[in-house]
Amino acid sequence: MAPASPNKKIFDFALLKRVFRLAAPYKRKVFLSLALAILLAVVSPLRPYLIQITVNNYIRNGLLDWVVRITLIQFVFLIIETVFRFFFSFITAWLGQTVVKNLRVTVFNKVIGLNLSQFDKTPIGTLTTRTINDIESVNDVFADGLIPIIADLLSIISILFVMFWVDWKLALICLAPFPFLILATYVFKESVNRSFIRVRNAVAALNAFVQEHITGIQVVQAFSAEEREFNKFRKINREHRNANVNAIFAYSVFFPVVEIVLAVSTGLLVWWAASKAMQLPEEEAAGMAGKIIAFNLYLNLLFRPLRVIADKFNVLQMGMVASERVFKVIDNEDYISEEGSFAPEKVAGKIEFDHVWFGYNEDQYVLRDVNFTVEPGETVALVGHTGSGKTSIISLINRLYHIKKGEIRIDGVPIGDYKLDALRRQTGVVLQDVFLFSGSVLDNITLRNPAISREQVVRAAELIGVHEFIMSLPGGYDYKVMERGSTLSLGQRQLLSFIRALLYDPSILILDEATSSVDTESEHLIQHAIDTLISGRTSIVIAHRLSTIRKAHKIIVLDKGEIREIGTHEELIAKEGYYYSLYQSQFEEVKN
Structure with missing residues (x-):
């Protein structure tokens, strides 16, 4: 633009x-x-x-x-x-x-x-x-x-x-x-x-700069970059002033x-x-x-x-x-279209990646010829170094991005044939970076969906084991969450996202399980929530914990967008291949 x-x-x-x-x-x-x-x-x-x-x-x-x-x-x-x-x-x-x-x-x-x-x-x-x-x-x-x-x-x-x-x-x-x-x-x-014209361009630059730096203010302050970024802002603001002064002169x-x-x-x-x-x-x-x-x-x-x-x-x-x-x-045509019409009430949860190629840019693939199948009710763990393609795989399942080549099927039906909202209703997503909106805890759990009652939220919180944590907050379910959930810890934000996922009762669960930055109490609650959510559902988990990897029915090992190995923890250790090396470097010292 x-x-x-x-x-x-x-x-x-x-x-x-x-x-x-x-x-x-x-x-x-x-x-x-x-x-x-x-x-x-x-x-x-x-x-x-x-x-x-x-x-x-x-x-x-x-x-x-x-x-x-x-x-x-x-x-x-x-x-x-x-x-x-x-x-x-x-x-x-x-x-x-x-x-x-x-x-x-x-x-x-x-x-x-x-x-x-x-x-x-x-x-x-x-x-x-x-x-x-x-x-x-x-x-x-x-x-x-x-x-x-x-x-x-x-x-x-x-x-x-x-x-x-x-x-x-x-x-x-x-x-x-x-x-x-x-x-x-x-x-x-x-x-x-x-x-x-200069004024319009300067306004767009100001909006982009201010929004980006307010969002990333923690990074700016942590690296003592306030003065440097302030000088950049002054330069953009000066251009805005000069453009207006020229108009005023005319x-x-x-x-x-x-x-x-x-x-x-x-x-x-x-x-x-x-x-x-x-x-x-x-x-x-x-x-x-x-x-x-x-x-x-x-x-x-x-x-x-x-x-x-x-x-x-x-x-x-x-x-x-x-x-x-x-x-x-x-006129931007790069959007997720609603061309599909298939909208089942429930899916069994079988997932098939059939020679899938994907890249964020046309000439750079981050997934190359990915093939795997997840049977209904199975838990599959994705492991690999940063940049290996784990997040890309989970982003493709509910059509957040277009694949370049190949096909993804759920219950044998290409995901493009599903009505978009029906597909996403069947897919629950809990990401590592949980985004919370300004509003109450209840609003953030239900996303202001009037069809979800407070009683349903309380039951879901009790099932996961999070009800007591919420009630400990000032105001309980009516506690006001600041923008991006800044008043809550990472672990607390993740717990709220688990209730979100459970309320929608998805057949397929996508989970970026990151507990490395949370306290011990939150970690236990999160692990209990994960076990509750995974039970009886097809689950694809980006695994950061050895306990989750061992519980998985299948482990998919990724490297540079390609699948290196598939198997259980014991099978892959016995092979002493790529997973074994990864396990030695990343998981050997991790304790359950």
Whole structure:
């Protein structure tokens, strides 16, 4: 998800069409806003024209009754214009926020279904920016973008038409400085556009940097890297500041230029009208007063949209840049699809790896031609050095990643034929790095599934032997767990994850059994929980304990993504092969 280049042509009509397709369910609102834009363009020039008539025909002749009547008519037009403008602003803003709400749901739904390899390659802060900041910018396409620009252009055309209809020569004199304003507007638009692109890229970089470093703050502090990382942050933040300052500078130059052009136009209006009046008979010269007042109002009405139209073009373009980034997430095809339809209530739990090849990158395989079978109810231990492919195997069983070649079957059915949620309901996963969300212990066990009652949770905790530990926490099952479970130890977090797995009663259990970093009390509880969970289930365990390895029906020895040996502990020791060497180096000194 690369940042947009400043040199790239941003305004893309196909992309704009796709953005507006998001508002298709609300097309009546779109047409209503366009109708209001047309009505506003018609109503805007009426009041200056009525003022011209009032000054020339009624005030000059002392017809006060008519002055009052015209004033009341103007007041009515003012109320009508105000009501139109209110509904126009409200409808365009409503459209933007409604589209943003729907789009955010679509994007988040897509993000949580992406293949895990996408999260391996994309910083979480970048995806956060896409889901929050960039989608919010799509709102600007509706609230401050195309429809408001159309309304401003219609208003400008309407005012220009009336000006030329009233006095085309005077209109030409007043608009003489306009070429300079058009040039200034173009320069301003391009300058702010480049700055805004820099701002968007800097925001994405800031989000990614801050999210990553807050998540890894323990590492930063443990290695005394605070100052070094702080200096990196200051550099990124400085780029964000500089991009904003450049945009502010462009605004600071452009708006005074607009005021100068307006002042010059007003000066030309007064000069030409005064010189013209001196050449006309007194009766006709007196009629110039209303025209001067009206044209002064016309100019102010004309410059009001001109002040902001360039800015709105930039807002529209930035919304387009943001929408393109959002659509890249939506169009990402690297997701776990729901093509399967097989959804059994229960599976026996037979697992077959048939010549499976897998790699996180296209040209690097971490599993090579892996073949093995796990019978229903068997416990299989995976052993091997770090990087041998153990975690990759357990990640493939519930389709967290796509395999490159070969086939994985459960009960003889390829896992791709299973409905995804049905497959994952049959597969319980307890990982070494247990993630807990902010919320209560109960919420983290049930994952806020309303179908799971507190009584079921308590029964599961008692079965595993964890109930007393939970009740020892302040508040028991209502104890508030901080983000990532930072207030609980590693062993305590693992115990909660065991209850999660038991509640879903999976036929297949995937277990990364890591107890090297837990205290003795937690270790005993974890071992009891493991024995309870494994009983009667097909289990694949990344074994870190000799006791688990000896209890396994089968041991699969991995090295560099290949299976070296398969057998029981006693059979593999007797072979004195690869497992024997691994046992000698890693397990010989481990005591049950």
